[in-house]
Amino acid sequence: METRPWTSGKATRSPFVLPSGLRGRLAGSVMFRMNRQDEVAALLDVRPGEDVLEVGYGPGALTRRLTRATTGRVCGVDPSPQMQRMARKHAPRADLRIGTAADTGFGGAEFDCVVSVNNVAIWPSLEAGLDELRRVTRPGGRVLIAEHGGKGSSRLARRLALPAEQLDRIERELRRRFATVTRRDLSDLTTFTACRT
Numbered sequence: 001m002e003t004r005p006w007t008s009g010k011a012t013r014s015p016f017v018l019p020s021g022l023r024g025r026l027a028g029s030v031m032f033r034m035n036r037q038d039e040v041a042a043l044l045d046v047r048p049g050e051d052v053l054e055v056g057y058g059p060g061a062l063t064r065r066l067t068r069a070t071t072g073r074v075c076g077v078d079p080s081p082q083m084q085r086m087a088r089k090h091a092p093r094a095d096l097r098i099g100t101a102a103d104t105g106f107g108g109a110e111f112d113c114v115v116s117v118n119n120v121a122i123w124p125s126l127e128a129g130l131d132e133l134r135r136v137t138r139p140g141g142r143v144l145i146a147e148h149g150g151k152g153s154s155r156l157a158r159r160l161a162l163p164a165e166q167l168d169r170i171e172r173e174l175r176r177r178f179a180t181v182t183r184r185d186l187s188d189l190t191t192f193t194a195c196r197t
Helices: 021-034 038-044 061-069 081-090 126-136 155-160 164-177
Strands: 052-055 074-078 095-098 111-117 137-148 180-185 189-195
Touching: 038 061, 038 111, 038 137, 038 189, 052 061, 052 126, 061 074, 061 081, 061 111, 074 081, 081 095, 111 126, 126 137, 126 164, 137 164, 164 180, 164 189
Parallel strands: 052 074, 052 111, 074 095, 111 137
Antiparallel strands: 137 189, 180 189
């Protein structure tokens, strides 16, 4: 299946965008091994009892970590049924559904924390995705978006990093929807933390 990311506007069939079949399983295995998420988890700082939504959970590496960090609900949406099957094996306690950033299927103000790692660049619409993330976040809650890049300590991070104008657009659109936005460069990720009033 093709998708058109907002970052390029061009159709793509990359197995990392919507994993399926043998190529999708291989992509999921690569994502699980390579996405360590230590810095994201520290920055996210999920507290016991908080309800968390992960957008684009992929094979479930961060999801598994989140279920260990909170006694609250851990939920997720991803458009790939194949990733859903993989993630359920790694995080059986999580409520993992098929969905997208723009259409999570959850109610308004359900989550204390919403996180998206390495997938904002492949959303079809940045604005629709951010509108939905704000909608499902409780007042006083936070949204963390992380994307390849950061200080660029690895070749992969440098190759996958978004251009400055697209990072600026993410920050600008977050500022239109949230009270405070903080941008940080981690070792291999650029992150945006937004708080809802």
